[in-house]
Amino acid sequence: DIVMTQTPLSLSVTPGQPASISCKSSQSLLHSDAKTYLYWYLQKPGQPPQLLIYEVSKRFSGVPDRFSGSGSGTDFTLKISRVEAEDVGIYYCMQSTQLPLTFGGGTKVDI
Amino acid sequence: QVQLVESGGGLVKPGGSLRLSCAASVFSFNDFSMSWIRQAPGKGLEWISYISSSGSAVSYADSVKGRFTVSRDNAKNSLYLQMNSLSAEDTAVYYCARYTRAFDIWGQGTMVTVSS
Numbered sequence: 001d002i003v004m005t006q007t008p009l010s011l012s013v014t015p016g017q018p019a020s021i022s023c024k025s026s027q028s029l030l031h032s033d034a035k036t037y038l039y040w041y042l043q044k045p046g047q048p049p050q051l052l053i054y055e056v057s058k059r060f061s062g063v064p065d066r067f068s069g070s071g072s073g074t075d076f077t078l079k080i081s082r083v084e085a086e087d088v089g090i091y092y093c094m095q096s097t098q099l100p101l102t103f104g105g106g107t108k109v110d111i
Numbered sequence: 112q113v114q115l116v117e118s119g120g121g122l123v124k125p126g127g128s129l130r131l132s133c134a135a136s137v138f139s140f141n142d143f144s145m146s147w148i149r150q151a152p153g154k155g156l157e158w159i160s161y162i163s164s165s166g167s168a169v170s171y172a173d174s175v176k177g178r179f180t181v182s183r184d185n186a187k188n189s190l191y192l193q194m195n196s197l198s199a200e201d202t203a204v205y206y207c208a209r210y211t212r213a214f215d216i217w218g219q220g221t222m223v224t225v226s227s
Contacts, residue, residue: 037212039213039214041156041214043156047219048217048218048219049156049206049214050217051213051214051215054212055212060213060215092155094156094213096212096213099161099170100158100170100172100173101146101158101161102158103155103156103157104155106155106156
């Protein structure tokens with residue numbers, strides 16, 4: 001199984017300041033079809049997760065452009081250029097390059 | 112608005128069974144693969160099953176293989192999860208989600224509590 005490791009476990013940020021979360025996979029997420037199936041989700045308190053970023057760096061519909069994803073192979077990063085109060089919650093990375101699908105342990109972001 | 116609504120959760124004794132349902136609306140359910148993901152209280156997300164759009168292909172996490180069965184009825188726009196031999200470790204919120212390599216649409220979840 002591919003193990004997804006996120007750091008840090010928690011992050012306290014000041015509104016308007018940037019934030020960054022790292023996600024490392026135990027194996028390369030580059031698929032034989034040349035795509036990298038790495039995703040980022042945000043779970044706000046009391047809500048189901050919502051998709052933010054797909055295939056490493058593509059913003060999902062309606063996601064503000066202050067969110068960006070980058071990386072390749074086994075190292076990935078989610079960046080928030082200027083954190084807003086509504087960005088609090090737990091961020092998860094996930095891979096679907098290989099079954100079983102696996103999530104990172106989550107990074108809790110608060111203000 | 113595209114929507115998934117889970118139902119069927121509740122309190123069940125260890126060793127018992129439960130069947131979860133997920134009703135889809137607005138989108139063409141039979142065009143999409145689906146999955147179940149669970150979240151134990153205060154814990155992270157765990158993918159547990161996948162079913163292809165036709166239902167011909169399924170896959171399970173090792174933690175539920177042999178005990179859980181995923182199925183779907185495309186005529187009813189519904190997804191199901193039959194859960195048998197439940198234990199305390201299965202206590203969680205169970206989400207259904209549309210799978211497009213990403214989980215792009217999630218339901219609100221249904222709580223399953225396994226306790227005597």
